[in-house]
Amino acid sequence: MSIEVRHLHKAFGSFVALDDVSLDVPGGELVALLGPSGSGKTTLLRIIAGLEPADRGSIHFHGEDATDQPVRERQVGFVFQHYALFRHMSVFENVAFGLRVRPRAVRPSEAEIRDTVMGLLHLVQLDVLAKRRPSELSGGQRQRVALARALAVKPKVLLLDEPFGALDAKVRKELRRWLRRLHEEVHVTSVFVTHDQEEALEVSDRVVIMNEGRIEQSGTPESVYEHPATPFVYGFLGDVNLFHGRIDQGRVTIGGSELDAPEWADVRDQAGLAYVRTYDVDVAALPTGSASMEAVVRRVRAFGPIVRLELTLSDGERTIEAHLPRDRFEALAVTHGQRVYVSPKHVRVFAGE
Amino acid sequence: MATVALSRTAAAPRAVARATGESRAVRWALTALALVFLGLMLMLPLVLVFTEAFAKGTQAYLDAIREPDALSAARLTLLIASIAVPINLVFGVAAAWCISKFEFLGKNLLITLIDLPFAVSPVVSGMIFVLLFGAHGWFGPWLSDHNIKIIFAVPGMVLATTFVTAPFVARELIPLMQEQGAEEEEAAVVLGANGWQTFVRVTLPNIKWGLLYGLILCNARAMGEFGAVSVVSGHIRGETNTLPLHVEILYNEYAFAASFAAASVLTLLALVTLALKTAVEWQQRRALAEVAEAEGAPERIDA
Amino acid sequence: MRKTSRSVLPGFGLSLGITCAYLSLIVLLPLATVFARTTDLTWPVFWGTISNPRVVASYRVTFGASFLAAVVNTVFGFLVAWVLIRYRFPGRRLIDAAVDLPFALPTAVAGIALTTLYAPNGWIGSRLEPFGIKVSYTWIGITVALIFIGLPFVVRTVQPVLDDLEAEVEEAAASLGANRWQTFTRVVFPTVAPALLTGFALAFARAVGEYGSVVFISGNMPMKTEIVPLLIITKLEQYDYAGATAVALVMLLASFVLLLAINLLQWAARRRAAA
Numbered sequence: 001m002s003i004e005v006r007h008l009h010k011a012f013g014s015f016v017a018l019d020d021v022s023l024d025v026p027g028g029e030l031v032a033l034l035g036p037s038g039s040g041k042t043t044l045l046r047i048i049a050g051l052e053p054a055d056r057g058s059i060h061f062h063g064e065d066a067t068d069q070p071v072r073e074r075q076v077g078f079v080f081q082h083y084a085l086f087r088h089m090s091v092f093e094n095v096a097f098g099l100r101v102r103p104r105a106v107r108p109s110e111a112e113i114r115d116t117v118m119g120l121l122h123l124v125q126l127d128v129l130a131k132r133r134p135s136e137l138s139g140g141q142r143q144r145v146a147l148a149r150a151l152a153v154k155p156k157v158l159l160l161d162e163p164f165g166a167l168d169a170k171v172r173k174e175l176r177r178w179l180r181r182l183h184e185e186v187h188v189t190s191v192f193v194t195h196d197q198e199e200a201l202e203v204s205d206r207v208v209i210m211n212e213g214r215i216e217q218s219g220t221p222e223s224v225y226e227h228p229a230t231p232f233v234y235g236f237l238g239d240v241n242l243f244h245g246r247i248d249q250g251r252v253t254i255g256g257s258e259l260d261a262p263e264w265a266d267v268r269d270q271a272g273l274a275y276v277r278t279y280d281v282d283v284a285a286l287p288t289g290s291a292s293m294e295a296v297v298r299r300v301r302a303f304g305p306i307v308r309l310e311l312t313l314s315d316g317e318r319t320i321e322a323h324l325p326r327d328r329f330e331a332l333a334v335t336h337g338q339r340v341y342v343s344p345k346h347v348r349v350f351a352g353e
Numbered sequence: 354m355a356t357v358a359l360s361r362t363a364a365a366p367r368a369v370a371r372a373t374g375e376s377r378a379v380r381w382a383l384t385a386l387a388l389v390f391l392g393l394m395l396m397l398p399l400v401l402v403f404t405e406a407f408a409k410g411t412q413a414y415l416d417a418i419r420e421p422d423a424l425s426a427a428r429l430t431l432l433i434a435s436i437a438v439p440i441n442l443v444f445g446v447a448a449a450w451c452i453s454k455f456e457f458l459g460k461n462l463l464i465t466l467i468d469l470p471f472a473v474s475p476v477v478s479g480m481i482f483v484l485l486f487g488a489h490g491w492f493g494p495w496l497s498d499h500n501i502k503i504i505f506a507v508p509g510m511v512l513a514t515t516f517v518t519a520p521f522v523a524r525e526l527i528p529l530m531q532e533q534g535a536e537e538e539e540a541a542v543v544l545g546a547n548g549w550q551t552f553v554r555v556t557l558p559n560i561k562w563g564l565l566y567g568l569i570l571c572n573a574r575a576m577g578e579f580g581a582v583s584v585v586s587g588h589i590r591g592e593t594n595t596l597p598l599h600v601e602i603l604y605n606e607y608a609f610a611a612s613f614a615a616a617s618v619l620t621l622l623a624l625v626t627l628a629l630k631t632a633v634e635w636q637q638r639r640a641l642a643e644v645a646e647a648e649g650a651p652e653r654i655d656a
Numbered sequence: 657m658r659k660t661s662r663s664v665l666p667g668f669g670l671s672l673g674i675t676c677a678y679l680s681l682i683v684l685l686p687l688a689t690v691f692a693r694t695t696d697l698t699w700p701v702f703w704g705t706i707s708n709p710r711v712v713a714s715y716r717v718t719f720g721a722s723f724l725a726a727v728v729n730t731v732f733g734f735l736v737a738w739v740l741i742r743y744r745f746p747g748r749r750l751i752d753a754a755v756d757l758p759f760a761l762p763t764a765v766a767g768i769a770l771t772t773l774y775a776p777n778g779w780i781g782s783r784l785e786p787f788g789i790k791v792s793y794t795w796i797g798i799t800v801a802l803i804f805i806g807l808p809f810v811v812r813t814v815q816p817v818l819d820d821l822e823a824e825v826e827e828a829a830a831s832l833g834a835n836r837w838q839t840f841t842r843v844v845f846p847t848v849a850p851a852l853l854t855g856f857a858l859a860f861a862r863a864v865g866e867y868g869s870v871v872f873i874s875g876n877m878p879m880k881t882e883i884v885p886l887l888i889i890t891k892l893e894q895y896d897y898a899g900a901t902a903v904a905l906v907m908l909l910a911s912f913v914l915l916l917a918i919n920l921l922q923w924a925a926r927r928r929a930a931a
Contacts, residue, residue: 051831071831072830076831077831078828080824084822085828087928088847092668097834098832098833101829101835102833149828150832153833184823211880295738317800366914375836380743383743387732387736390753397779398770398773398799399769401767405772440682443674444675447671447672447674448675454665454666455668461677462839465919466684467679468915468919469683469687470683472912472914472915473911474884474907475865475867475885476886476889477865477885477888477907478686480892480901481686481689483688483897484690484693489895489897535665542665547666549668577764577765579764579868580763586826597762597763597765600762600859601764604768616769619765620765622759623765626760627753627756627757630753640824646879
């Protein structure tokens, strides 16, 4: 079932959480709402669920206006960051809850409930723990129970609020993969909120990047990463170096170096921001052209396949970061304190301060 | 662990989101019902004390308060409280100190023992002292030989009151100090402080609000105690009557206005106690909030 | 053989010494005398005293009224706690502080105020009289006084638990399709139930031993509205120390059992909370 969000506005006192937000989520997609704290992503999720009323705007599920529908009628599954499991009930009873509170007329029989619940527990690989209490489970297990519980009522839409935020890194990675697989099996329209860009890019079909109550960009993980639309998106996704410089007729001047910026050919002498991804910083022992900047190696962190270099530019004492593949680094043989020359391979220039 | 949390007023209400709360009508009905119940049970008696006290006019009220027996009853009440409360303060601090900062066998038993006076009926408490020191009590003959009067005299009343109010300060301090742990005191000792310095400079500032709270409650109970004191007092006018006993005597003699006049003084004391208690709770909450903020406890902002 | 672990902190000996000495003097010694006295009592005398109809009647009055009052306090105390924690209305803070009035008010004051209130010509008594409902000098009056005295217990025990209830759990229930009543009965109430039980036990324990607020309104008619504490006083005044001790012993035992029950309840609650 698709979700249409139209011109949503929500303020808490003087703090504007959502500022005229509109969004389309096609049926069956797994969409990530990505952004820093205060960007409005959780508020948006909760308004879609019906846990929070919007000040202005509307929500439609598959074309039908659901703006004034109370949460219990929306048929959404909601998974909370801290699970919100019913502590006094067993795992089985938690998952069965949604089915047991159905009005008599539509309530399935106990046998049917049992089948559905055990089936779901099998899906989330927790069938052996059906009789346990939440307090006896690990964080990752609790989250799986929360998921099974939300799925038990066959929701049209699945909403997850930072579902892996409270778990440690390893468990998070595992559950991420697992969520993706689950989605491929169950195919419910899903929206999940996260501030972890790696998670969003890895798991979702589409990423919606939010900042300060507005949507900055929406697109597939590849497209938002390779073609960020705004400075914020560029800076938020991936490791990036930011330079302040001046744009003049197709060239941008950063410190003592000049770089090509053909898209700004018509601009005369304007302030600009140049973004360079850390893996787009070329490091060499000798200068390689007008774009080269002199720098001194301050720190080398060589664990894993990528070597991270912290470099201080000779003009202006600015620190930038360069990520090199291991073999390149070894070929270069740079050491701490050595003078090198860095040049950006790709640069994205935006106007502004 | 035996200790029960003594009363606390609630902080600001958690507004359960409108989306998932009760309907307006239900909320209004429940609130109204609760308020009617409280009004009936709490407010009416409170108001009545004052209306009855002034039933014969302001002059009669003042006369009743200034009457010699009333004044000596008030004096006795203050005297007893001024003995019982400091004693129990020392006891409470000592008990809380050894229980919260040290590990030893029998700790739970100790805590249960401290709670005992709370569980015993006041009349039984008084009876116990009569059994001990009364004319036919254990020490009775010995006391009368030495012409020492405990029962039906002030010493007995002090004892009974001290017994009944013994747990108040301890019960307040024990969970508080247990929660605070012994780390700060250990740090002080490592830095060279002796026992007294550690207590005064490190522990006392941390427990000051809890201590005050316990003192307020202990005092209120000491001044208002009726059952236990009634048993050991002998009801001798002008000599062994506390203010609550004075209220009883007047009431039984059908001197209602005078009785309520004395009662109104005690009621004012109760209201002052409530006000002080609330003020201390406020301070406690503020102090806790400041600590949480300083430690950077994350606030739940809708992101 | 030292079972105590030597801590680096000073004052252990002193504080433990003071505590034990004080407790022995003020608590243990007096209580021991009660039990010692009972050895003066032979079993026949003890049983004779306990099973005396007047004594049995007083037990019935005290325990019966206390139970009823505790039940009423559990129901209404829960209501009050709910309203104070969850709803906002003018004067909420003031009313919240006022709930402690029965704690702070001397029992004698409560006693005479309630008696006057419910007397046939009192503010409430006069309104009930036409319906033939007598409160003063009946067991109803005793129960009302015990409701007053126990009111704060349930409220204060339940409030922290309600306060700690996470909003998300109720939101989860709503998102799964539960209506408000279902959420209340299946999710909220089970969580609060242990605290309610503890509050009930506390109110009951307090009511059983109560004297000052009850003795005025009860009328103290033997066999009908005589409460156990009064009976004990009567026996003491007649120098029937043995009888008083016997009656008190039963009360003491009941108190200890209740204290034990309360401690167990709280311990169990703490364990569940820690999980």
